[in-house]
Amino acid sequence: MKSNLNIIDLISEKHIVLRREVEDRWEAIEDEEISHTEALFLAKIEMGKISIAEVARQANISRQAMYKCAKKLETRGYLKFVIDEGNNKYTNLTEKGEEYCRRSKELKISIEKEISDVLGDENIRMLKELLNKRWIK
Structure with a gap:
């Protein structure tokens, strides 16, 4: 990795490397492939009720x-659509x-x-502490 990158590009580059590592290791141990977008969507649902939008x-x-x-x-059996009290659709x-999500x-x-x-x-x-702080006002 280039040492002259700014903080935004350094974090972005590291994120790409780490996401790829997670995806590669998942593919090595599992038969069913999960795309980056699918993994993100499942993780967001696990964090709590959130709309597709x-x-x-x-x-x-x-x-x-x-x-x-x-x-x-849904077709592959990872999630289901639900209608809440306000007639809103979520997953x-x-x-x-x-x-x-557990694995x-x-x-x-x-x-x-x-x-x-x-x-x-x-x-x-320390890195986790820094990443959890609000950086921009």
């Missing part, structure tokens, strides 16, 4: 593309979706442990 906005893709992703995940994880977290914890072995526990703690 909001996930699309956060992922910077069209609502139509995210809806297509959601329908594909819930199925048992298969919850299992994917995905385990994989990420394993990778984080490897990173911690290189950077040190204190640096990981």
